[in-house]
Amino acid sequence: MSEEAQTEEIPDSTRDLEIDDEKELMIEDLDLWYGDKQALYGVSLPIAKNSVTALIGPSGCGKSTLLRMMNRMNDLIPICHYDGKISMGDVEITGKDADLVEIRKKIGMVFQRPNPFPKSIYDNVGYGVKLHFKPTREELDAIVEKSLKRAALWKEVADRQHELGTSLSGGQQQRLCIARTIAIEPDVILMDEPCSALDPIATAAIEELILELKKDFTVVIVTHSMSQAARVSDYTGFMYLGRLVEFDKTEKIFSDPDNELTKRYITGRFG
């Protein structure tokens, strides 16, 4: 599996992964390659329901790859192939005959850079709903309004829903992307560094929103900011060079990590 690339310093992916909460997603023994280059080495990880799980680690450690694996976004990259199992209840996400549309409907995604569709705000939120549920206009209006309210954007855009989504500010755009994702009522929301392109105020707004969303959704967030992980997450996984080095409750990771590497990364004495 990963013997040849092992160095002394990097421990094997951790296996001691029992959590108390109900599990939403279960990742088991996932290996992943981009062409010949292996990017993930035997990663196993449970995701707890109605909680926020943060993935931290230095750039290029595979945390975005792992996140994008959870709704099979990596299938868009032709040279990517993988081995292992991700399951959601009794649905096997990595199965050969898995229904990708259904998976992506259940597991929504918010990207690093805000990427609203070049459509109106209303259509941005309504598009996925129209796609999956074929609602009437009144129903759609109600869903759009509700989603915008849940994404804390309604007050700002209530009377300009037919302006282009791309005309909003960066933070508003990101909240619009979140509204778009929650409009189709997924079970899990994946967030790939959602605040990395935003200023501190917009970041604070998004973080507040994440805590709010936790009540209804399971959130998995990839972040570069340790303080953000500490603020919003219940569980934290530390990844390094394609391996999951440590995974535990956030308080535990940030106060008393088991692994020396984790400790050094968290305290900023890395390298």
Next chain:
Amino acid sequence: MKDIDNLQKRSRKLRDFAETMGSSGLAFTGLVGLLFLAILVWQITAPTFIDGESGEIPAANEFITESDYEMEWDYPNTDSNGALTTDAIVLEISWDGGDEVHELQINIISERDIYEDVYINESGLSTNIVEIGRKTKFHLYSSLTEVVLVIQNSGPVPSADETGKPLVSSFVIEYDIAVVYDGGLVFEPLEIIAYATLIFLVIIYRAPKSNILEFMHKLVGKERMVLAIFYALALVTTIAGGLSVPSTLAALCWILAARMMSALIKGIERMLHSGRKLSEVSRLKHSISNRDGLLMWSSMLLVTSTLFIPLEIYIPFLTERYQDIFSPYSSGIRAAFYGTIWVMLIAMISSVPISVGAAIYLEEYAKPTKTTKLIQALVTNLAGVPSIVFGMFGLAIFVKQGGIGWGLGPSILAAGLTMGVMAMPIIVLASQEALRSVPRSLRESAYGVGCTQWQVTKDHVLPSAMPGIMTGSILAMSRIMGEAAPLVVVGATAMIVFDPEPLAGLFGGNVNFTVIPIQIYFWTSEPDPAWHAMAAAASISLIALLVAMNSIAIVLRQHFRRRLN
């Protein structure tokens, strides 16, 4: 440090040099272009106005026949004393359902250039017997607003007509006379109302007034009814206008107005829903869905409609066809214009869907195998193949009968398909480029909400690539418009005295056609300098058409691009 300074100095010099050369080069090219245009304008105006030939050249209007039909006798039917040598040529001219019947005797004498025009009006013919010089035209003018039946009762058969060999007894022509000087409207009243409605809506969209919005507010919930009324009006307008171009445009106006009305009503409803008052008119623009698009299409439609006004209000150069070799100033490019439009339309219909489909397949679906790479290389090379080769291809496939030939004859259909084939590689390449430039983040976000690949392509990638695809297609079309070489091979003719029939190649009929570049070519080879001026004028028309098409491309591109940023 010093070396660096020198280096910088040198590069700066180089930069300045390039800057000057570039701008002066551009200016020079522009000047040459302007000069070229000026020469064209001078060419068209000089013989008519500047050289003092106006005394010899009759005003164009005097020559223009109002009938689509020519009767031409090869030999005189009188001797040198003026006595008839054959049966008298008698035309029976009737109208008003047979209530008005008049006879016109035509004596053809052997001298040339003698003629007398005959005028038809409510009280009858202006004369009952005319003397016409041999091989000379005379004209029947009518100021009636109805079809006049002309039947030849006796005498020798005209040498040519639409069927080639007329029987005297069955030789009947019908022609629609009623367009020119009767002072009729360019557009029918219903059509004018359509335009007025659309303009009114555009004004409301741009500068809403609260009292109008109050009125519109009463229609909330009745959108369907409003839509139905407007669509019905569209139907009535088209049928009443007899499917003519202006009526079709007016029907489009109604349809667009319907869409604008319903969007406006919904917008008002939304505005009230989000807690604004109707008096806050400036907020309205945020509540109307697809406001930009509706405004763009409506202004485009309005501008296109104005283009048809010159065709309707009679400018001989545009509304007349080729007359005959003696009357350049009463000839026009009508047949060539229609030919160009038809060829372009057929080329567009046949090539754009196929090419865009091919581009989508190559770019989005095809796996990068050796076969796809080979196809890609072939397409790229095809774009550079000389146009005459495509002409040969069209000749073999579309024109000729038998073997691999489809046997469409030298028709508009064959020409259009040939041009379509020529445009295909260009459109494929442009579309591929456009598809490739759609950012990956857009695809990802679409997949992220659970789209299938086709939904991603149809709803997100294609709309984003639209500006590029449209620009590519329109540029390919404008290249086709100016192309003469393939059509020479396919068999465009020069002297067309009737409007071309686009589907004649398929269903039979007169297949002959011409296009503006071919017309220019043949006119420049005429000896009479007046024809050269005509050719210059036709060139300007061609350039004007090109400019119009490219402006449409620019407008569309700007509109779609604004949505993306």
